[in-house]
Amino acid sequence: MSNEILKGWGLILPEESALNIPDLETAPMGVVEHLGINSLGEYVPKQRVTHDLSFLGIRSGESINSIMDRSKLEPIVIGHCMSRLLHQIVTLRRRYPGRKIWIRKEDLKSAYRRLHLGAGSALKSGMKVKINGKYYIIISLRITFGGASGPADFCLFSDIVCDTINDLLACNSWNEKEVCFKFAENIPPAEEMDRNIPFEEASELSVEVPVEENGKFDVYIDDFIRIAVDIIDNKSRLDVAPYTVIHAISNNPESENYIPRDNMIEAEKCLAEGALAESRICLGWVLNTRRLLVSLPEHKCKAWINDLRKIIRRKTINYCDLKSLIGKLENVIIMIEMMG
Numbered sequence: 001m002s003n004e005i006l007k008g009w010g011l012i013l014p015e016e017s018a019l020n021i022p023d024l025e026t027a028p029m030g031v032v033e034h035l036g037i038n039s040l041g042e043y044v045p046k047q048r049v050t051h052d053l054s055f056l057g058i059r060s061g062e063s064i065n066s067i068m069d070r071s072k073l074e075p076i077v078i079g080h081c082m083s084r085l086l087h088q089i090v091t092l093r094r095r096y097p098g099r100k101i102w103i104r105k106e107d108l109k110s111a112y113r114r115l116h117l118g119a120g121s122a123l124k125s126g127m128k129v130k131i132n133g134k135y136y137i138i139i140s141l142r143i144t145f146g147g148a149s150g151p152a153d154f155c156l157f158s159d160i161v162c163d164t165i166n167d168l169l170a171c172n173s174w175n176e177k178e179v180c181f182k183f184a185e186n187i188p189p190a191e192e193m194d195r196n197i198p199f200e201e202a203s204e205l206s207v208e209v210p211v212e213e214n215g216k217f218d219v220y221i222d223d224f225i226r227i228a229v230d231i232i233d234n235k236s237r238l239d240v241a242p243y244t245v246i247h248a249i250s251n252n253p254e255s256e257n258y259i260p261r262d263n264m265i266e267a268e269k270c271l272a273e274g275a276l277a278e279s280r281i282c283l284g285w286v287l288n289t290r291r292l293l294v295s296l297p298e299h300k301c302k303a304w305i306n307d308l309r310k311i312i313r314r315k316t317i318n319y320c321d322l323k324s325l326i327g328k329l330e331n332v333i334i335m336i337e338m339m340g
Contacts, residue, residue: 008259009113010127010138018126018137025057025064026126026137030146051127051144064124065148073152081220082283083338088216088227089289091209093202100192100230101289102215103280105273106242109266111222112143112154114250121149151221162219165226165245169214169237176233176240181247183265184240190276193290200292217242225282227289238276285335294339296332304328 004010018024030050053064060067092101108114117125117140125140125147143150168174215228215238224242228234243265250264273280279288286295296304307325311317317325 004138006259007110007113007261009142010140012136012138015128015135015137018139021123023059023120023123024126024137024139025059025124026128027051027053027055027057027064027146029127029129029138048145050146051125051140052146053125053144053148054146057124068148070148073149074156076152076155078151078155078220081218081225082285082335084218085225085227085282085287086294086338087205087207087209088212089287090202090205090292091211092227092229093199093289093292094204095211096229096231097201098199100278102190102226102228102230102235102238102276102278103282103287103289104217104226104228104238104242104276105269105280105282106224106226106246107266107269107273108158108222108224108246108264109262111158112145112150114264115143115154115157117141117143154221155219158219158222158224161245161249162217162224164249165217165224165241168241168245169217174237176237176244179244180240181243183247183263183270184243186267186270186274187239188271188275190235191278193278197290199290202292220283223283235276284331294335 005012030052031047054066056063089101092099122139122141125144127138127140129136129138143153212227213229213231215226215234217224217226219225226238226242228238246264278290279286281287281297284297284300286293286297288295295301307321307328311321311325
C-alpha cells in the first residue's frame, strides 16, 4: 500500500478535505491474491492492490466502468496472441524440421503504474482507505487495476514497445554487442532439452503464415513473448533486443529530486524465466516447441482437477467458485478449439 504513495502512483488526502473537490468519485480498494514467481523459479503467493471501478460512485450513483464510452477505446488485438504464437511455432518447425525453436519471455514491472491518468479520469478514480483509525482518499494518478479502459490504454504503449523490438531485430545494421543495455548480462544460460528428444513433425497449416527468419515478439498486455528458430545470430540478438528497447523508452532519473522509480524490467522474473528455452509457460500454458505440445502447468493442472473433484463430492458450489470454475473450463475449451 505504501508504494501507492511513495512512488507517486496516488495522491493521499484526508477524507474531509478530499470530499471538497468537485466531481470526485471513490470506489473501494481491494486485494487479490495470485501466484508470483521469484528469482529461483518458485511460485510464491503474492498480493496486488485492486481498484474495482464497477462499484457505484458515492455521488453519481453510477460506476465509472458502466458510464465509460467503450466505443472510444482503442481496439485490442491481444486476444489472438496465443493463436499467433502457435502458428509461428508450427510454421518454423515445418521450415526448419531439425532446428531448435527458442521461446523468450519478458515482463514489465508494475506495468499499469507506468502510465498517467488524465485529471478528469483521476478524479473519478478515488480510493477510500482507513489508516490508524482515520479515513483517507487516495486519488489514483496512474492506470488502475479494475478500470475497464486499462487494457486498451496500456496496449497503446506495449504495442509500440513490441513493434520497436521487432524493428530492432530486423535491422541489419544493428550491432547488438555495441548498442545494448548491459542488464542482458544477467540472463541465465539457455535451457536446452536432451538431444535424444526427437523433433516432432509439424502438420500442414490451413493458412499461409509468413516465416519470420529473425524471430518475432508478440505481446499480451505486459507480457512480451518471442519465438525464434536457432539460426544465424538469433540467439544473441534475442537476449539483448528487449532489454535495449525497454531501457531506451523508460526514464529512470538518478537525481534525488525525483520520485523513486523501479527499473521497468522485472528482474526476478528475468532470472527465473528470462533464459531462452524450448519449453516455457506462456499466457498460463506450457508451450513445448520440440515436441509441439501445449499443456497446463503441473501446479495449475492439480489445482483445477481438485476443484472439479470438490464440486463432484459436495454436489453444491457457491456462485463465485462456480464462476471461477466455468472460466477455467472455458480456457481449456478455447485452447482445444484453437489447436483443432
